Amino acid sequence: MQTLNINGKLVEVRAEPDTPLLWVLRGELHLNGTKFDCGVALCGACTVHLDGEPVRSCVTPIADVGARKITTIEGLQGSEAAALNAAWIALDVVQCGYCQSGQLMSAAALLKKNPKPSDADIDAAMSGNICRCGTYPRIRAAIHRAANKKGV
């Protein structure tokens, strides 16, 4: 048994310590917004926050998580998240949607650190998140839009 701090709640999980966080979220807690794709930190679909830092949950065993605060798409809150959500809707970013939880988690972490990211900052922060539907141009525009709207 290990206790995890997920979306502001302490949760006891049964999974063995080598279990990747992704599979605890999906397989045990049924928080299915976090997605599985590559399984080896190449696509970003499984991105969650640990103490606000974006990490790939598919390669993060829960033994390494410790007491750090886990945030998933279901628990993503705050002014950055609200601004990103509004921008994502305004620019109609999503297509199939499968990658979008991961995209939003990466984008929210970026805005938290860097309230006015440049295109190069966006490239650096977002290039670990694949979108097979090609929503990149709209993601870029939506991040800029959220950055401009936030705190105005």
Place this chain on the structure above:
Amino acid sequence: MKRRTFLLGSAGAAGALVVGWSLLPPRQRLTTAQPLAVRAGQVALNGWVKIAADNTVTVVMSKSEMGQGIYTGLAMLLAEELDADWAQVRIEQSPIDKIYNNLAMLVDGLPFHPDDDGTIKRVAGWLTEKTMREIGVMATGGSSGTKDLWLPMREAGASARAMLIGAAAEQWKLPKAECRAEAGRVAHASGKSASFGELVAFAGTQALPESVQLKDPAGFKILGRPLPRIEAASKLDGTAVFGIDVLPPGLLYASVGMCPTLGGRLARFDGAAAVKLPGVKKVIAVDAYNGGSGGVAVIADTPFHAMRALKEVSVEWDHGASAGVSSEDVYRRLAQTLDRESGFAYYSHGDVDAALKSAAKTVTAEYRAPYLAHAAMEPMNCTVQFKDGAATVWASTQVPGIARSAAAKVLGIEAQKVDVRVQLLGGGFGRRLEVDIVSQAAAIAREAGGAPVKTIWSREQDLAHDYYRPACVSRFKAGLDAAGNLTAWHNSSAGQAIVPQVLTRSFGLPGAGPDKTASEGAFDQPYEWANARIGHEIFDFPVPVGFWRSVGHSHQAFFKESFIDEVAHAAGKDPVAFRAALLARHPRHLRVLKRAAELSGWGQPLAPAADGAKRVRGIALHQSFGSVVAQVAEVSLSADKSIRVHRVVCVIDCGFPVNPNLIRQQMESGIVFGLSAALYQAIDIVKGQVQQSNYHDFQVLRMDACPVIETDIVPSTEHPEGVGEPGTPPIAPAVANALFALTGQRLRALPLKLA
């Protein structure tokens, strides 16, 4: 150019949008055999729409949503003619029924040149429609969703509106003709007014109208607007349910390891160590299904327990017939085939041999394209529960009816005993037209004692066990006269054919004969060459091939648009002007070409890239799935000589633009998808085994390499055509043509690699 207006009756292009019911087979696609399920207070007015007392209008979706935006587009078609309030519109996936069979996709699959609107083509189209209505399949693919349902869903909306108006008129004792529907209400000049929700119970007792009049486009309130996609919000907060997310009670998970050789099988396995691991229920052998490979599966209580235990199963493989196949060998043998054969002639005009002989100048070239995987982001998965002789299948599939048959066959039950619940698709791109995963998941669930089992493939399994875009080799010979006019065009390509394989593995039918999808993009193009022969020779290898976004167009457009660029340069002509000369009698194509040239600043100086590197344009024009697309790519090389695409200008004529926002999205999507293939992707096969395993060696375009994309949509009131795929074909040749202009190197193989 003549359009395929025969699908709309004979009203001609102008009348196409206002065809009355009487011109169509009435009601055949209006009501389902079994009444639709409804909740309390909800009434199904036909097989396409339910209205509830709370005023919600639920539009029934017979197509799968895989990112293309079809839920939104189809809901708009129905809501327009219903005069619904868009804010009240909801969506729901349909059951399986004949009325939802895809007719347009099959009619489009007939091997006719788009300019050919002759009697044989019309009869063949009509017969295909008629037959497919009876024995056809529900399918989302071939960029056909909107064109398939352009009339049926509008008719269903108009029919429901007539019933609501009829109910209001009868209750108010006023003439129907004086009552009007608007934004979810029916009203009369006297001031009487009622919401759809108030009227629907009584409306449900009205007879289906004998005929309906569809709106004139000038009166459209919803169609033509750039509305945002209807399911967007659920995809931002984690609530959207993809196939991989379903959670029936008591769910178990299976992880599968298949023979790494294509079509290979399991010889024997030892699961003794694996079965002792935590959570593991069973280790079982799985057969090869639908032309795929066999292997082993671990069933466990969690996905991780299944995945971890799979690594502990020891296996011996029976590699089978593909063990001798390598992709290098495939290219060599396709080229040898072309030494002997010109292939089945899909298009032939004039005397091309004589024209080549008398040409002042000839140009020849050989092109090739590799096998490709789909790599949709949602890994292949399917959940099946088999209990008491009946099955439930939760699947992200493009073909629910075929999925149902596949599960029924594996489980040895009647199709009627299988309930298929289509979920959101995390990308499809043609991969989910195949039901191998459904057959396999059903076989695994059969071993689970009645519990539902979700079978999930890893990305590695997905790349190693796809139905690949076929590799293809293509040869060209062109003749020019002394003035640089194109007088002869000879093109032969060779590769595997998809349709015969699909007929066999999905329908159990013998597959043979020419396959239009192999040559599409080569023979069915608008250019008018005085003398031409365009052929394709099928050469089969034991490699499973399938429909990959834009199918034959995906490589044929690269070959054709690159070679026409070569010929233009050989003739000393500007590539835009050279193409325009061949399109003199095709105003629609000419308009798209010229608009792309104008918006991209073709012929104007182009500023260097931010690092000072020279930037150059390339253009390509291609018609696919009824739509015409031109793209201009701006390209430069980085200091380490890698290819950078900065900006793409894209112009599309897709007939009436039902939702310009979604059309733009699909152009962006198609371009990014095509760029991934153009710049990075190949599936290499050695001894029957796919060499690529994950996104490190099967790369996908990422944010830092994504160009700015500007899309322009040609205004039109023609019948709507496809948009999901037509954005993909032109991008590879547009980039290749720019690279030639920049470096003088003509790149004739994909992915594009400079020497």
